Amino acid sequence: MAMAASALRERSLLGLKHLSSAEINWILDRAAYWEGQTEKVIPILKDRFISNMFFENSTRTRFSFEMAEKRLGAEVLNFTASSSSVEKGESIYDTVRTLESMGIDAGVIRLKPIGLLEELAEKVSIPLVNAGDGNNEHPTQALLDLYTMKQHFGELKGLKVSIIGDIKHSRVARSNLWALQKLGAQVKFCAPVSMRAPELERHAPYVSIDEAMCSDVVMMLRVQLERHAGAGIMSSAEEYRLNYGMTEERAGRLSPHVIIMHPAPVNRNVEIDDSVVEHFQSRIFKQMENGVPIRMAVMERAMRH
CATH class of the missing domain: 3.40.50.1370 (Aspartate/ornithine carbamoyltransferase)
Known part of the structure; x- marks a missing residue:
């Protein structure tokens, strides 16, 4: 279980504070690779389901993630909630767990409460990508x-x-x-x-x-x-x-x-x-x-x- 948890953590992107310079450079190098591709869609994530879960408003970031996911051939589910309807941490947790139980392979998440993303990452068995959490990080x-x-x-x-x-x-x-x-x-x-x-x-x-x-x-x-x-x-x-x-x-x-x-x-x-x-x-x-x-x-x- 510890091994599985650490492998999951290595695939998640919760912030850059604890990410090594080697990992940062790998992402920058891969971005250069993807930028150099002329085909619009390269379906390496075909048959993978990714949910963009936005508990805080964002148009640009969500569209950018969605474009990236679709260019990789993933199936994309968008979940947006007005911050007023999902103020409590428990509600966010329930939403993430619900989508996980339906079979998503990864979650991109933006939320307001600081520290909640770390807790969520410990409790779910899919990689999570931070699309902005409070005033903590936006990796x-x-x-x-x-x-x-x-x-x-x-x-x-x-x-x-x-x-x-x-x-x-x-x-x-x-x-x-x-x-x-x-x-x-x-x-x-x-x-x-x-x-x-x-x-x-x-x-x-x-x-x-x-x-x-x-x-x-x-x-x-x-x-x-x-x-x-x-x-x-x-x-x-x-x-x-x-x-x-x-x-x-x-x-x-x-x-x-x-x-x-x-x-x-x-x-x-x-x-x-x-x-x-x-x-x-x-x-x-x-x-x-x-x-x-x-x-x-x-x-x-x-x-x-």
């Missing part, structure tokens, strides 16, 4: 970010990466931090005091916006306006834009080799000015494109024996 987003950086710069070692914005609530910032540092990149954070995560300060320093602009990669995070409504965290979107946004003026001062990234969806004219979203140094749509081969690699890994 496939960070992997596609790394892949995008590697595509541009050739390697990640020694790369300087600034992550700017709502670090406190960002699972993207955390997954990127763990993975980038494992592969030898230097990470700096930039955030208003109210959006900082103090527990991450020993892993990466907080710097000013001007210093943050002097990296090789400038990654803007989505300001999660829904989390700040009435919380007094941000006085106005315009103030945030002026102090922490990728304005047209800031973009104009970047070194020519720098790339601008954002996990999307973008709040235009808040984190990034409208005119900068498709700026020649922006890789935002390239990141979205790269999500499919990355998720193909992750689902292939989940299904390997």
Whole structure:
């Protein structure tokens, strides 16, 4: 049983904090392989059933996973629940167990409660892939970010990466931090005091916006306006834009080799000015494109024996 559990864990992708650099590199290499394929569908997962279980809203991530799964020939079942209808951990567990009992071979899961995914992974006998859990991790987003950086710069070692914005609530910032540092990149954070995560300060320093602009990669995070409504965290979107946004003026001062990234969806004219979203140094749509081969690699890994 212990052997089976450890094999299952090796096929699951719960986060990048405890994933080795060798495993991360394997996924990046396989993504490059899948990106190089000209056929739209290569059915290595024919007759496999995968359920995308989204207990928290997401259109892009779910579509990206679905595209990846279908390109590998899998049968896909989508389950979405409004977060209000499945607030309790027990309900999520029951849903996952129900789908498992119906015969799915793997589950992709996005949920709000932190720590629940680890518990679920211990209780079910199918591999689980984390599509975002609370503000803990979002491993496939960070992997596609790394892949995008590697595509541009050739390697990640020694790369300087600034992550700017709502670090406190960002699972993207955390997954990127763990993975980038494992592969030898230097990470700096930039955030208003109210959006900082103090527990991450020993892993990466907080710097000013001007210093943050002097990296090789400038990654803007989505300001999660829904989390700040009435919380007094941000006085106005315009103030945030002026102090922490990728304005047209800031973009104009970047070194020519720098790339601008954002996990999307973008709040235009808040984190990034409208005119900068498709700026020649922006890789935002390239990141979205790269999500499919990355998720193909992750689902292939989940299904390997």
